[in-house]
Amino acid sequence: GLLPAMALLARTLALLAMTLAITAIKVVPLDMARDSFDDQYRGCSPAMMAVLPALHNFEFQVNPLFTQTWVKAEAEWRKRGSPVSPLASPAQAVALMAYTTKDIYKDFNAAVRVAGHSRQEYRNNFHFKTLHFLLTKQCHHVFRGVHDVRFQARRGQKVRFGQFTSTSLSKEVAQKYGTDTIFEVQTCHGVDIQAFSFYLSNQEVLIPPYETFKAVLETNDIGVALFLNLVLFFVHSLDHLGFPKLLPLSPHWKVSSVSPGLNVIVHSSGSFTIL
Template sequence: FKRKNVFTFSLCLWCFKNNTDGLPLDMATESIDDMYDGCRSEARRKETSAQATERKTEHATVIYMYTKVKYIQQTFNKAVITGKHKYSTNKFKFHYFYFYLVDAIQILHHKHKPCRTTYHRTWRHYNHNVIDTNMRFGGFILTGLTKQSSVFNGNVSCFEIQTCFGADVAYYSATKQMGQVLIPPYEVFRITDVLTSDSWCRVVYIQSTKIPRTDLNCKLNHNEISTYLGYRC
């Protein structure tokens, strides 16, 4: 029993020592980042009022599910962050969910001021030797308008974010709290500062470059859109 405890303790020390560099804050080049820019306007013009109503229901549903079920949020984000080469295939299982979440963010974004400051906290440790570099989160990040927001948790790494592509989804969220801003995976940020001695936690300050990176923009062809979404965007 003692030998087992010694081995476990040694393993924990090894893990800690080998993770001091932290997770990368980079451009998340393996992520899915389609923002459907320029490939759905024709369908919108042909959309009937009944179809438009149904689409609004889908928007509300995916936002509610994303904020309600942590397992869906985690599994979906993992697939988005690593799914670049699966996007045009049925190996990516979330085309429908991804499309309506992006679409909802873009519609809600246009209804509010273009840029705002938000906050995000996590238990993850990130590499802090990244000042004056660009990054993307790679997945969808739920942030709050205050540091004490209950939509996230953790006190290891904290972000003060100026987002210009995120949207306030509080009205449709399962969490009843004002000021919940969902940031899409294609937004690019500049890391302007990192503070490791802040009383809040290790703070990473990032500002939107206001220029998205969307390697997979309009990647799906008409047949793939019809198959995966049932909607000609």
């Protein structure tokens, strides 16, 4: 009769919907993200801080998205009373808020993932140097939920996210962002940015691209929620992006080694040239 036929049709449509939902999930193997720019600025933070204002102004000119997002974030930061503690500077506070606006993180992380490919890529095409430095220790047990992407890793495999990655101290919050892959991560380089996030309820911890983990629970291809446990393994630092050092052009210029991947000539007026 009509009712059994309709019931059969309903079941068929439900199965079809489930099939479409499953096939829509993108499978991404985790690896060491070798092209990621993962500099930790060890031993060169003071030099980087010295050129930060000039570098910041330069990136404002060449990166409109960065400019717009920074202005928006700074306005929100001032609206909240300009909090800084426990961070080192107001610039770091604004940088964290800019990252969490959701206006910039996709473009920023896409750039981070390839900026370490070569010296030229970092020097000429990576116009988020300021933001990268400011976002870059205390351990946290955090979670990250992902929608429509199924990440895979073998037990014992060394992996990195290769980009700045938002996680949450709350599993419940993480699951709101997706359950196709759920990361459970022990991070010792992630920064608790709750006070500086656009979304205070997210209980957000930001993991940097250089932190390396070991997968302790192998993922599989079935099930709705795939749990991938990552524990801190070691820090892999990219240190081969050296640039040629030049002699000072005059008494008004000096060469500053900002990082293993960046040297700049700084003028007394505050202008600079990236080498």
